[in-house]
Amino acid sequence: MTDASFYEHLFGVRGKVALVTGGSRGIGLMIAEGLVRAGARVYISSRKVEACEEAERELAPYGDCIAIPCDISTLEGCEVLASAIQAREDKLDILVNNAGLTWSLDVDEFHEKAWDRIVNLDLKSPFFLMQKLLPQLRAAASAEQRASVINISSVNSLKPSNLRNYSYVAAKAGLNQLSAQLARDLMADHINVNVIAPGPFKSKMTAPLYATEELDQEVTASFPMKRWGRMEDAAGLTIFLSSRAGSYLTGVTLPCDGGATTIG
Numbered sequence: 001m002t003d004a005s006f007y008e009h010l011f012g013v014r015g016k017v018a019l020v021t022g023g024s025r026g027i028g029l030m031i032a033e034g035l036v037r038a039g040a041r042v043y044i045s046s047r048k049v050e051a052c053e054e055a056e057r058e059l060a061p062y063g064d065c066i067a068i069p070c071d072i073s074t075l076e077g078c079e080v081l082a083s084a085i086q087a088r089e090d091k092l093d094i095l096v097n098n099a100g101l102t103w104s105l106d107v108d109e110f111h112e113k114a115w116d117r118i119v120n121l122d123l124k125s126p127f128f129l130m131q132k133l134l135p136q137l138r139a140a141a142s143a144e145q146r147a148s149v150i151n152i153s154s155v156n157s158l159k160p161s162n163l164r165n166y167s168y169v170a171a172k173a174g175l176n177q178l179s180a181q182l183a184r185d186l187m188a189d190h191i192n193v194n195v196i197a198p199g200p201f202k203s204k205m206t207a208p209l210y211a212t213e214e215l216d217q218e219v220t221a222s223f224p225m226k227r228w229g230r231m232e233d234a235a236g237l238t239i240f241l242s243s244r245a246g247s248y249l250t251g252v253t254l255p256c257d258g259g260a261t262t263i264g
């Protein structure tokens with residue numbers, strides 16, 4: 001084996017089929033870009049048709065990207081998206097449950113809508129979308145080539161912050177433990193379930209933190225590495241977990257945060 005083919009053998013995802021929810025922007029788009037550029041066929045999904053089409057156009061020059069707009073905050077939505085994938089693919093090697101929302105309010109003001117909307121999307125939908133796609137994940141999986149479910153959590157699930165995002169931290173911490181449980185229960189199906197817990201990445205969700213140049217500089221200076229997360233950080237870890245190189249990891253939560261959880 002040449003050096004290049006050994007590298008592809010170890011880290012390659014070429015020819016694999018992936019679904020990235022919330023792939024129209026932010027971290028999901030970064031992950032989708034990395035997977036497409038590495039040669040996977042990547043389905044992306046989010047609610048807004050135009051945003052999906054725009055992302056599909058943006059990634060088309062790099063390879064195979066297909067957008068399927070869908071709201072997955074309900075069980076019915078998860079079924080619709082899973083059916084759309086099933087109509088196109090017999091197998092699914094990589095499922096990235098990335099779509100997420102947050103909501104911050106004082107503890108006295110926090111209301112049921114802010115609870116239910118976040119828990120439905122950030123905790124319930126990763127479970128039911130994965131459940132509906134299990135036939136395709138099982139079809140892709142073998143002892144030699146394990147399928148990979150990657151749930152996108154947050155450093156907020158590991159360490160309290162000043163954000164007052166109560167339902168979000170509960171949902172994301174729940175997602176970490178749910179993933180460990182699923183890793184156990186899907187072991188014999190050769191399906192790995194891991195969590196990436198991102199630190200700060202520029203996106204619509206974090207836009208208020210860099211609304212002005214001055215604020216951006218101040219916030220960036222507070223990060224241990226003095227920089228925001230980049231496409232390579234989110235995509236690199238996803239590719240690693242989806243490839244042979246990451247095959248021996250399951251049930252773990254990996255912070256992708258430039259040291260924020262342990263050092264910051």
Ligand SMILES: NC(=O)c1ccc[n+]([C@@H]2O[C@H](COP(=O)([O-])OP(=O)(O)OC[C@H]3O[C@@H](n4cnc5c(N)ncnc54)[C@H](OP(=O)(O)O)[C@@H]3O)[C@@H](O)[C@H]2O)c1
Nearest residue numbers: 022026027046047048071072099100154200201203204205
């Ligand atoms: N950015 C960070 O620093 C950071 C840090 C820690 C964790 N995270 C996590 O990383 C993930 C991505 O966050 P982000 O910062 O990239 O956020 P973002 O820019 O707001 O992107 C969220 C994505 O989810 C989609 N989405 C929202 N509601 C949906 C629904 N009901 N059904 C389907 N898709 C939906 C959005 O598209 P539509 O609006 O078109 O639906 C968008 O594509 C989230 O799980 C978030 O909790 C982010």
